[in-house]
Amino acid sequence: MxxxxxxxxxxxxxxxxxxxxxxxxxxxxxxxxxxxxxxxHLTFQTNINGQGNALNLEFVKGPEHNHPLMAVWIEDIDGNYIQTLFVAASIAKGVFAYGDKSTGRWKAGEIQRPAALPYWAHKRNVMNDKGNFMPRPGFEVPDAYSGATPKANFTLETRTDKPMSGKFRVLMEINQSWDWNRYWTNNKFPDDREYKTSSQPAIVYAAEVTAGVPGEYPMQPIGRSHHAGADGKLYNDLETLTTAMKIVESVKVVVKAGN
Structure with a gap:
């Protein structure tokens, strides 16, 4: 007992x-x-000192969302680039947290990733000293327009630099590495180093917005970028993309009354 x-x-x-x-x-x-x-859900701001129109971007992640890179910008109705509203900090600076392993351990370092967001980079049209359009030290996107890519659903609160009138377009390009599929295989372009950093190409979303008219403007996929970032063309063969189309559940631009 x-x-x-x-x-x-x-x-x-x-x-x-x-x-x-x-x-x-x-x-x-x-x-x-x-x-x-x-x-x-995260809410963050960019370009808080902008003197133009207030815009919100409402982003809901899809089932395949896993640390993507993205850029958001505006164009006129004819497709002429006006300005960036947001871009992932690693792309904006050309420096990645795991960019340098020269000491045997990963540390932050400069890397060029032309396949990451090539449509945005070519639209921005700022050529660096290496002869491509990717930001790098000395050719960075200002901090006011960049930040860490959110890991959750998010609201981006931002402003245009100057007041907009009439119609204009808001665009988003998004890309996620290592998302191979049966069409975009890891040996599709065996000698293309840049392709291997991207896998399925970046997808471009767009919405046409009317300045000063409150409402919600859903963004729709309009094409994909070059698989290795070799050009700034928009390709329309979205049927070759699978999981890449599920990174985003929904994304829309919101214009509130008085803005």
Whole structure:
């Protein structure tokens, strides 16, 4: 009987210890519970000093969303680039967090990724000293228009530099590495190093907006970029893309009254 009682006491003490670890701040269980709670929606701002129209971009991620790179910009109705509203910081600076392994350990370093967002890069039309259109140190996109790519659904609150009138277009280009499919295979272009950094090409979304007219303007896919970033053309063979079409569940531009 004494042994049974001792066993019961031991079990109670162990259970109590487990409960404390699970719920006391700083315990492993508590930390795991905290980490499991993901942020579902982020709101952030760019170009807060812009003197033009206020625009919101409402983005809902799709089932294949996994750390994509993206850029958002505006054009006139004829397709002439006006300005960038947002671009992922790694592209904006040409420096990636895992860009340099010269010491044997990954650290931030400069990398050119022309296949990442080539449609936007060619539209921006700023040639660097290496002869391509990718931002790099000395040719960066200003911090006011860049930031970390959100990992969750998000609202981008932004402004145009100058007041817009009439109709204009808002565009978004988005790309995600390592998303091979049966058409865009890892040996489709075996000698093209840039293709291997992109896999399925970037997709371009667009919406036509009327300045000063409140409402929601859904963005729709209008094409894809060059698979290796070799040009700034828009290609219309979206039927070759699979999971890349599921990075985005929905995206729209919102113009509020008075803006």
């Amino acid at each position: 004494k042994n049974i009682n001792n066993t019961l006491i031991t079990l109670v003490l162990v259970a109590s210890a487990v409960a404390l670890i699970a719920f006391v701040p700083g315990g492993d269980g508590f930390q795991k519970r905290k980490k499991a709670k993901a942020v579902e």
